[in-house]
Amino acid sequence: MAEYILRKVDGRAKRATFKTVHGTVETPVFMNVGTVGAIKGAVSTDDLHEIGTQIELSNTYHLHVRTGDETIKELGGLHKFMVWDRPILTDSGGFQVYSLADIRKIKEEGVTSRSHTDGHKIFMGPEESMQIQSNLGSTIAMAFDECPNALAEYDYVKNSVDRTYRWLVRCKKKMAELNAREDTINRKQLLFGINQGAIYEDIRIDHAKRISELDLDGYAVGGLAVGESHEQMYHILDVVVPYLPQNKPTYLMGVGTPTNILEAVDRGIDFFDCVYPSRNGRHGHVYTNKGKRNLFNARYEKDMRPIEEGCQCPACRTYSRAYIHHLLKAKEMLGMRLCVLHNLYFYNHLMEQIRDAIDAGEYASFKKNKLEELTEVSKEQA
Numbered sequence: 001m002a003e004y005i006l007r008k009v010d011g012r013a014k015r016a017t018f019k020t021v022h023g024t025v026e027t028p029v030f031m032n033v034g035t036v037g038a039i040k041g042a043v044s045t046d047d048l049h050e051i052g053t054q055i056e057l058s059n060t061y062h063l064h065v066r067t068g069d070e071t072i073k074e075l076g077g078l079h080k081f082m083v084w085d086r087p088i089l090t091d092s093g094g095f096q097v098y099s100l101a102d103i104r105k106i107k108e109e110g111v112t113s114r115s116h117t118d119g120h121k122i123f124m125g126p127e128e129s130m131q132i133q134s135n136l137g138s139t140i141a142m143a144f145d146e147c148p149n150a151l152a153e154y155d156y157v158k159n160s161v162d163r164t165y166r167w168l169v170r171c172k173k174k175m176a177e178l179n180a181r182e183d184t185i186n187r188k189q190l191l192f193g194i195n196q197g198a199i200y201e202d203i204r205i206d207h208a209k210r211i212s213e214l215d216l217d218g219y220a221v222g223g224l225a226v227g228e229s230h231e232q233m234y235h236i237l238d239v240v241v242p243y244l245p246q247n248k249p250t251y252l253m254g255v256g257t258p259t260n261i262l263e264a265v266d267r268g269i270d271f272f273d274c275v276y277p278s279r280n281g282r283h284g285h286v287y288t289n290k291g292k293r294n295l296f297n298a299r300y301e302k303d304m305r306p307i308e309e310g311c312q313c314p315a316c317r318t319y320s321r322a323y324i325h326h327l328l329k330a331k332e333m334l335g336m337r338l339c340v341l342h343n344l345y346f347y348n349h350l351m352e353q354i355r356d357a358i359d360a361g362e363y364a365s366f367k368k369n370k371l372e373e374l375t376e377v378s379k380e381q382a
Contacts, residue, residue: 013363022086027270036066094194145168172214224255250271252272253273
């Protein structure tokens with residue numbers, strides 16, 4: 001069984017150590033997203049070690065479609081397959097069901113959809129999702145859920161969340177069965193439940209209370225950053241997080257910008273994931289402590305400074321803004337790779353700064369100063 005040690009609470013910000021079968025994680029933590037077993041941008045697991053990645057996140061649906069979870073199990077599981085010796089969290093496939101809205105059909109048993117690669121029919125329910133994640137052997141499996149649009153009608157959301165709760169009960173039962181099998185790769189696989197409810201407080205709170213009673217290994221807040229405003233998202237966190245166990249990991253799924261992370265930590269969240277650092281990096285947008293820069297911009301053509309002075313990422317230690325600008329304009333893969341490495345390093349080390357601030361009991365002032373600092377580039381370029 002994993003152990004979550006709550007080390008410090010500063011306001012509602014929490015600082016913890018999470019011990020798992022694949023290693024120890026210090027929280028708050030940003031999980032680096034490698035959907036199909038690799039971070040987009042030609043980033044290797046050796047790179048992930050170098051830039052301070054604690055947890056890698058991969059996706060159940062995508063690995064099931066290609067290369068296939070049964071094949072990966074035959075090869076020894078996802079850790080062995082991608083050569084990664086730290087924790088992996090696998091998303092359940094629920095969000096892909098949401099994103100494939102035009103080609104899916106939801107029933108009590110589960111969801112029928114069509115593969116985005118070749119159109120073949122796929123059925124996935126709670127038991128199938130747990131089986132796939134068990135085959136992958138990830139450290140943390142996410143419960144199978146539906147992610148209703150944040151602005152969906154009240155009655156639709158209520159029925160969806162009730163079904164998601166019933167699916168969670170089925171997930172818990174199936175995982176217990178899988179973890180008891182001799183041929184299971186990771187018999188200490190953990191299960192996180194997901195709170196849903198769009199922007200409806202009463203549905204969210206009721207669901208949070210019910211899933212908390214199931215005594216899972218961790219809890220996520222899902223279904224945000226899918227259509228609502230940042231203010232609505234922060235408000236939902238304000239009202240829902242107090243109803244989730246403080247002595248368990250609290251994960252905000254798919255969020256977000258550095259500002260989103262700073263605000264969510266202040267509301268009790270300590271696990272994050274988002275594609276922003278890699279996706280933006282592939283398009284030449286890089287994060288710094290003073291805000292975001294677009295290295296495609298002509299202003300960097302003769303700028304021989306690193307992306308950020310003092311940064312120790314592989315890009316900043318060696319290369320200039322001018323050189324990376326040149327690579328991006330020339331469509332050289334190295335430009336994209338350097339930007340992605342810088343962004344992931346930035347996010348991983350932002351979390352380190354956050355942990356230090358909570359340890360020191362200074363999170364409120366740290367957050368205030370950091371939020372102000374993050375606007376400096378936009379003021380400079382205005």
